[in-house]
Amino acid sequence: MINVEWGKLPFGYFKTDYNVRCYFRNGEWGKLEVSSSEYISIHMAATALHYGQEAFEGLKVFRGRDGKIRIFRWQENAKRLQNSARGILMAEVPDEVFKEAVWTVVKLNEKFVPPYGTGASLYIRPLLAGTGPQVGVKPASEYLFMVFVGPVGPYFKEGFKPVKVQIARDFDRAAPLGTGVFKVGGNYAASLRAGERAHAEGYSAALFLDAREKKYIDEAGPANFFGIKNNTYVTPKSVSILPSITNMSLRQLAIDLGLTVEERPIPVEELESFEEVGACGTAAVISPICAIDDRDNNQIYTYCKDGNAGPISTKLYQKLQAIQFGDEPDIHGWVEVIE
Numbered sequence: 001m002i003n004v005e006w007g008k009l010p011f012g013y014f015k016t017d018y019n020v021r022c023y024f025r026n027g028e029w030g031k032l033e034v035s036s037s038e039y040i041s042i043h044m045a046a047t048a049l050h051y052g053q054e055a056f057e058g059l060k061v062f063r064g065r066d067g068k069i070r071i072f073r074w075q076e077n078a079k080r081l082q083n084s085a086r087g088i089l090m091a092e093v094p095d096e097v098f099k100e101a102v103w104t105v106v107k108l109n110e111k112f113v114p115p116y117g118t119g120a121s122l123y124i125r126p127l128l129a130g131t132g133p134q135v136g137v138k139p140a141s142e143y144l145f146m147v148f149v150g151p152v153g154p155y156f157k158e159g160f161k162p163v164k165v166q167i168a169r170d171f172d173r174a175a176p177l178g179t180g181v182f183k184v185g186g187n188y189a190a191s192l193r194a195g196e197r198a199h200a201e202g203y204s205a206a207l208f209l210d211a212r213e214k215k216y217i218d219e220a221g222p223a224n225f226f227g228i229k230n231n232t233y234v235t236p237k238s239v240s241i242l243p244s245i246t247n248m249s250l251r252q253l254a255i256d257l258g259l260t261v262e263e264r265p266i267p268v269e270e271l272e273s274f275e276e277v278g279a280c281g282t283a284a285v286i287s288p289i290c291a292i293d294d295r296d297n298n299q300i301y302t303y304c305k306d307g308n309a310g311p312i313s314t315k316l317y318q319k320l321q322a323i324q325f326g327d328e329p330d331i332h333g334w335v336e337v338i339e
């Protein structure tokens with residue numbers, strides 16, 4: 001084990017010892033390569049650089065009380081990366097290649113998997129990028145799949161604290177028939193201006209509306225949205241949001257807790273009627289939201305008036321974390337031990 005203040009780690013880049021790489025050339029994936037360099041050498045005409053042909057993933061492994069390392073729902077991330085690859089015409093990474101890469105990089109960096117009880121975990125970042133040269137607009141014929149890892153702290157250093165978000169009506173993250181459902185860098189590029197303005201104005205994220213009608217909640221820049229009322233978990237059904245694996249898991253846990261689950265369009269005005277709202281994703285599991293400022297309509301929706309997250313969000317958060325750290329039985333078969 002290395003000497004790190006695990007509980008104080010931010011969610012950010014952390015240098016570890018190794019990463020792994022695999023190249024797709026001449027129509028097939030090559031052998032997995034281990035590297036200790038933080039750099040990649042890439043052709044200056046690579047399609048990833050010019051035409052945004054790249055997609056990524058984010059998942060975590062957790063060290064349990066028993067010292068074992070558990071990975072959460074990796075097959076879903078593999079499947080989603082394949083879907084992103086199809087979405088922007090890249091070579092698909094087969095499950096076996098994805099698994100071998102993730103297992104190898106985690107084992108090689110085992111000393112960076114934070115100890116149980118610190119709230120920290122090891123974040124895994126797979127990346128798929130078009131590396132072959134093209135100057136005309138065409139998909140590349142060569143691809144790089146790589147995976148690096150880094151320990152990340154508990155997202156909420158002072159515990160599970162609600163945040164404020166801001167509705168951005170003057171920007172769109174993704175179009176209905178665009179690439180919003182794929183985890184591609186271009187969507188992030190499109191969300192940066194709204195996100196940075198939200199930060200500058202004191203909010204933790206921008207919340208986007210559907211691009212066509214500007215009537216329904218889509219998602220936050222990097223996280224899905226949900227609301228809770230009348231014992232029901234409601235989350236947007238939209239053709240331009242990224243299908244979050246955390247959200248998928250929370251819907252199941254909500255059912256387990258006896259809630260009803262609805263996936264449907266959420267009109268902005270409905271924000272008034274929710275008892276609890278939150279953003280969800282791998283990084284934080286749930287970011288409870290205490291206020292949504294509809295910037296251009298001069299309206300603020302508030303929740304958790306005592307400054308604390310609502311009871312159902314808290315229960316969902318604790319339940320999911322308990323499964324991830326191996327504290328509770330994994331009745332849905334979501335975790336796998338990396339040995």
Ligand SMILES: *Cc1c(COP(=O)(O)O)cnc(C)c1O
Pocket residue numbers: 058183219220221222223224242243244245246247280281282283
């Ligand atoms: C990755 C991502 C999420 C969260 O997905 P998880 O699988 O829960 O981590 C939500 N929205 C966007 C835009 C994302 O890229």
